[in-house]
Amino acid sequence: MTPLSAMPDWVMLVTAALVLFGAAITLIGSLGLLRLGDFYSRVHAPTLGTTLGTGTILLASVVWFSAAQTRPVVHEVLIAVFMVVTTPVTLLLLVRAAFFRDH
Amino acid sequence: MSALVFDWSLAAAQVLLALAMGCATLRMLRGPRAQDRVLALDAFYVNGMLLLLTFGIRTGSMLYFDAALLIALLGFVGTAAFAKFLMRGEVIE
Numbered sequence: 295m296t297p298l299s300a301m302p303d304w305v306m307l308v309t310a311a312l313v314l315f316g317a318a319i320t321l322i323g324s325l326g327l328l329r330l331g332d333f334y335s336r337v338h339a340p341t342l343g344t345t346l347g348t349g350t351i352l353l354a355s356v357v358w359f360s361a362a363q364t365r366p367v368v369h370e371v372l373i374a375v376f377m378v379v380t381t382p383v384t385l386l387l388l389v390r391a392a393f394f395r396d397h
Numbered sequence: 398m399s400a401l402v403f404d405w406s407l408a409a410a411q412v413l414l415a416l417a418m419g420c421a422t423l424r425m426l427r428g429p430r431a432q433d434r435v436l437a438l439d440a441f442y443v444n445g446m447l448l449l450l451t452f453g454i455r456t457g458s459m460l461y462f463d464a465a466l467l468i469a470l471l472g473f474v475g476t477a478a479f480a481k482f483l484m485r486g487e488v489i490e
């Protein structure tokens with residue numbers, strides 16, 4: 295495990311930029327969840343966080359741990375695949391239930 | 398220098414994610430109908446998972462990754478069960 299002081303500069307900067315970008319995108323999505331008008335428009339907002347936010351933060355994690363352990367660390371792909379598969383399913387179920395309750 | 402940038406941007410990212418969790422909590426408390434609250438709970442789970450991942454990067458510990466994976470799994474199961482409940486009025490028929 296490489297200590298923080300021995301990490302290359304570009305790894306730190308790339309990780310920082312990716313994490314900050316992902317967190318900002320997630321915050322924008324959650325603000326949309328808070329601000330938008332009705333349920334069917336609110337469903338769209340948090341998916342910013344679940345797709346682009348999760349993607350960039352997981353990429354930052356891959357870069358960071360691969361540099362720290364000097365070997366490719368890709369188990370973050372598990373979370374990425376899982377989120378990509380499950381988010382549409384859950385939101386589809388939820389919107390169907392909401393539609394059923396509204397009509 | 399870049400260590401300083403790294404530390405501050407990870408701290409800032411954690412603050413942003415905590416604010417996002419706060420937004421989801423507000424929607425969960427306010428949400429006019431049950432489906433809004435379930436959607437807010439789902440967003441809350443995802444934001445908490447991302448916060449755990451940033452904690453993991455910051456401390457250099459792999460343990461946070463397992464917790465994040467577990468939260469992702471439980472969030473899916475919970476939201477699916479809630480959606481089923483809203484649809485049918487019961488979870489297991």
